[in-house]
Amino acid sequence: MPAKAKPPKPASPPKARMKAAETVSGACLCGGVVIEIDFPAFWAWHDHSEASRRAHGAAYATYAGCWKSKVRVVRGKTLVATFEDAERNHVRSFCSRCGTPLMLARGGSPKWLNVPRALFAGRIGREAKYHLAIGELQDWAYLGAPVGPLKGYPGVSIEKTRKPSRAKAGLFEP
Numbered sequence: 001m002p003a004k005a006k007p008p009k010p011a012s013p014p015k016a017r018m019k020a021a022e023t024v025s026g027a028c029l030c031g032g033v034v035i036e037i038d039f040p041a042f043w044a045w046h047d048h049s050e051a052s053r054r055a056h057g058a059a060y061a062t063y064a065g066c067w068k069s070k071v072r073v074v075r076g077k078t079l080v081a082t083f084e085d086a087e088r089n090h091v092r093s094f095c096s097r098c099g100t101p102l103m104l105a106r107g108g109s110p111k112w113l114n115v116p117r118a119l120f121a122g123r124i125g126r127e128a129k130y131h132l133a134i135g136e137l138q139d140w141a142y143l144g145a146p147v148g149p150l151k152g153y154p155g156v157s158i159e160k161t162r163k164p165s166r167a168k169a170g171l172f173e174p
């Protein structure tokens with residue numbers, strides 16, 4: 001019996017074009033600048049250093065750390081202003097119209113760009129699990145303690161204290 005002929009191979013499909021990377025975009029407060037990064041971000045981290053604290057006017061900054069080649073300003077390039085922090089070898093970009101921090105380039109890591117996590121309304125594909133300069137965490141930073149409504153002030157919450165008050169603990173007995 002003759003060997004069974006192999007069925008002809010189906011014509012191979014034309015090579016698929018390289019799939020465009022999935023991207024996510026974020027924007028500054030005024031919406032003038034839109035930044036796009038490839039998804040997922042490489043990593044995400046919290047920066048507790050004094051420089052980022054001041055530059056963001058916040059307890060700490062959280063960044064999406066990305067390869068520079070995977071970050072694009074897709075709108076508002078002319079609005080992007082920079083501040084060169086020579087002391088730290090950092091270049092910080094911000095929106096010249098609304099002041100929103102946009103990018104942090106650290107001289108020691110020239111292939112990386114850090115984009116504030118808060119610019120992105122949606123997911124970036126990475127959880128911020130890493131901390132730099134954690135020793136500088138401020139004692140006034142909110143760390144997620146339970147809160148409840150403040151009576152008489154709609155929209156305002158107050159942290160609930162778990163410790164019994166000193167009076168209840170008997171420290172101020174008459």
Ligand SMILES: [Zn+2]
Pocket residue numbers: 028029030031032033095096097098099100
């Ligand atoms: Zn802006």
